[in-house]
Structures are given as C-alpha cells and as structure tokens.
Amino acid sequence: xxxxIVGVPCDYGQQRRGVDMGPSAIRYxxxxxxxxxxxxxxxxxxxxxxxEGDAAAxxxxxxxxxxxxxxxxxxxxxKVFNVVKKDYIPLVLGGDHSIAIGTLAGLSMKYxxxxxxxxxxxxxxxxxxxxxxxxxxxxxxxxxxxxxxxxLTSILHAEPKIxxxxxxxxxxxxxxxxxxxxxxxxxxxxxTMHEIDRLGMTYVMEETLKYFKQLQIDGLHLSLDLDALxxxxxxxxxxxxxxxxxxxxxxxxxxxxxESGLMTSAEFVEVNPILDERNKTADVAVAxxxxxxxxxxx
Ligand code: ARG
Ligand code: MN
Ligand code: MN
Ligand code: MN
Numbered sequence: 001x002x003x004x005i006v007g008v009p010c011d012y013g014q015q016r017r018g019v020d021m022g023p024s025a026i027r028y029x030x031x032x033x034x035x036x037x038x039x040x041x042x043x044x045x046x047x048x049x050x051x052e053g054d055a056a057a058x059x060x061x062x063x064x065x066x067x068x069x070x071x072x073x074x075x076x077x078x079k080v081f082n083v084v085k086k087d088y089i090p091l092v093l094g095g096d097h098s099i100a101i102g103t104l105a106g107l108s109m110k111y112x113x114x115x116x117x118x119x120x121x122x123x124x125x126x127x128x129x130x131x132x133x134x135x136x137x138x139x140x141x142x143x144x145x146x147x148x149x150x151x152l153t154s155i156l157h158a159e160p161k162i163x164x165x166x167x168x169x170x171x172x173x174x175x176x177x178x179x180x181x182x183x184x185x186x187x188x189x190x191x192t193m194h195e196i197d198r199l200g201m202t203y204v205m206e207e208t209l210k211y212f213k214q215l216q217i218d219g220l221h222l223s224l225d226l227d228a229l230x231x232x233x234x235x236x237x238x239x240x241x242x243x244x245x246x247x248x249x250x251x252x253x254x255x256x257x258x259e260s261g262l263m264t265s266a267e268f269v270e271v272n273p274i275l276d277e278r279n280k281t282a283d284v285a286v287a288x289x290x291x292x293x294x295x296x297x298x
Contacts, residue, residue, distance in 0.1 A: 003040050003293070004088035005031065006079055007047035010072045012065035013098025013137030016238040018274030023047055023093040025236075025273040025282035031093075034290050043088065048076050062128040063149055069136045070151055073102030077156045080106025084265070091289070094269030096238070097124055100140035100223050101152055103267050108161040111219030111264065115212040116144075116162055117257070118169045119250075120225040121241040123179040123190070130178025137270075140223075141167065142182065164188050166215060168208045170253070171196065171228035174241045193243055201249040205256040212262055219264040222257060222292065226270050226281055234284050236276025247284070254291035266292060 007023030027044075035042045053067035060066045076092070080103050083090045092103050097120075107114055118124070118141060126138040127148045136152070143152045145167075146160035153160070164186035172192040175183070183190055189211065191204045212220060227237040230244035245253075257263050268285045276282070 001040050002088045003035055003042050003091050004083040005042065005044045005091050005093065006076070006083065007093045008050070008072065008076055008095035008099045008102075009047050010050050010069070010095040010099055012050070012068040012072070013096035014135045014238050015064065016272065016275070019094070019096045019238055019270060019272040020050065021273045022095055022269070022271035022282070025271055025276070025279055026093050026268065026285050029279060029282040029286040031286050031289065034286055035293060038290070038294050040293065045079065045083070048072060048079060062131065062134055063136055064134045065136070066149065066151070069098050069101075070155070073099060073105065073152070074155050076102030077105035081109045081156070084110040090265045092267035094267065094271065097137040097140055097223075097225050097269045099269060100124070100267060101143050101155060103223070103265070104140070104144045104161040104221065105156040107219065107221055107265055108159070109156065113166065113215070113217050114162055114219040114221055115166045115215060115217035115262070116168070117208065117220065117222045118167060119171055119222065119228045119253070120169065121171055121173050121227045121244055122225070122239065123169055123172055123175050123183065125179040125182045125188070126176060127178065130176065132176055145186065147182075166217060168211065170204065170208065171245050173243055193245075196245065196249065201245075201252050202256075205253050209256065209260045209262065217262070220257075220262040222263060222266040224266065224268050224288065226268065226285060229284065234281040236272050236281030237270045238272050238275065239270075250288060251291045254288050255296070258292055258294050263292070
C-alpha cells in the first residue's frame, strides 16, 4: 500500500493568518514515520505552490481572495489526479478547508460515484448568495455539488464533483440558514452533535458505512476539519465551536472507517499553529491519521 502526502499551505479561504503553516506543523508532528511504521510506502510530494494574486484585480466582493483560491485548487486538483493515476492514496494536508474543492475535483477524475465523509463542526455548504462571511472555506461542499461561482465549480471539468446524496456530515453544530435549506432540499445526510450524543459514535459510524455500501460507492474520501473535535482537544483552529466530538470518539470513527476497507483518500485541514498550544492540534491530526490508516492499540 502506498500513500502520497500533498501539502497545501493555503490561508486564502478565510481571514486568520497562520493556517498556511498547517502542513509543516503536521509533518513536524511525525506524520511520515507514523505511516512508515504501519508498513506503507510513503512519498511526500511537498507543497502545492500558493501564489498571491494581484490585489487590485480582485473585484468579487462576495468571495474573498477568489483568484488565489482558484489557482491553488486548480494546481491541487491536477496533483491529486496524478496521485490517483499512479495508484497512491492521496493524503492532503491543509491549509484551510477551501482546498477540498481541488481535492474532490482531482478525485472525481477517477471516482465517478465517490462517497464523502465530512467530519466538521460546519457544513461548508454556503454559496456566494448565502455566505455570512465571504470566506470560501465555508463553501467547498456546495461548490463540489455544483453550486456557487462558476470558476470554482468548473475546476478540471464542469460536472459536479460529487452527488449530494453521497455526502455524510458528522459533528455538525454550527449550521447557517442557507445551509439548512440545502441539507433539506438536497437530501444531504448529517449526524449533528445531537445524534452523536443520543445514538453514540459507534451507531453513527455503523449507519454511515452501511449507507455507503448501499450506495455502492467506488471510492470514499474523508475530509476532516480539526474543528469537528471539541476545542479542548484541538484549540489550533480558526473557527472553534464548543461542544464537539471527543478525542476517543474521533479515534473510534477513524478505526471504523479503516475497518470498513472503503477509504480511498483523506484530507486533514484547518490546523493553525499560530492559534495552537504547543502543536497540540497537529499532534491530534497525526494520531487520527494513525488510526485511520490502521494503528490499533494492541
Ligand atoms: N459557516 C461559516 C461561514 O461560512 C463558517 C465556515 C467555517 N468553515 C470551516 N471550514 N472552518 O463563514
Ligand atoms: Mn499567507
Ligand atoms: Mn469547520
Ligand atoms: Mn470545514
């Protein structure tokens, strides 16, 4: 089994600096060794170049740093496509969550019926019309089902990158009005903190994985925003929301995804070392990646 690490030092999808150092922080927390110890062949592809655009040319008032976000995601999509072409598992490190636009675009070239687990406090289903912030990291899931700015939805190709019914959001607890509407009208599956409290993480993951098997997906992508966890465990994120998933629950979820044998790619985003406490959030990211790729306690 072979894994390709792709770093994306992008902070243009939101307004707090420092999340561009996420890939370094995660690597520094011992990522490569952790995966090598599990018997994987690991190739580090380095970072996608993030190019600053011409500030004077930025005239879209609704979408902040649109040009930069388009550029980085186009380059990322091509890279991810190359990684899957040579049969490596892409492991993408963010950067803010806007980079899921490029990851999913690249994956869509190979997987025509891919499932997505969106592990996040947020739904990231805003569009230019509904966004409360103008931040593109609040829009990648909407973009990937074909909604939003045409230049974002048409990266690599014009088709939607995933089907709305192939999405399962886990950990939601800060959902905007427009996002609620989309969840209802598009039939997007979501387990909020309420369901996790009530049903337990084991049940939630069993149902999620059963659902994907029923859909006969040809690939499963995990997009994990570290703010899905409670800020107690992952303080180094730009948009923390209290009342999140615990350390143990999140590990359990990773282990169950691994056990299912369905996972074909993953990304870990929103690690901001400037806001962190002694690289705690990157350490948690690496520990979760360990469980996701097959570490067990004995
Ligand atoms: N819903 C808010 C917005 O659209 C927050 C999004 C936070 N997204 C994230 N990937 N952390 O601005
Ligand atoms: Mn920067
Ligand atoms: Mn989030
Ligand atoms: Mn997110």
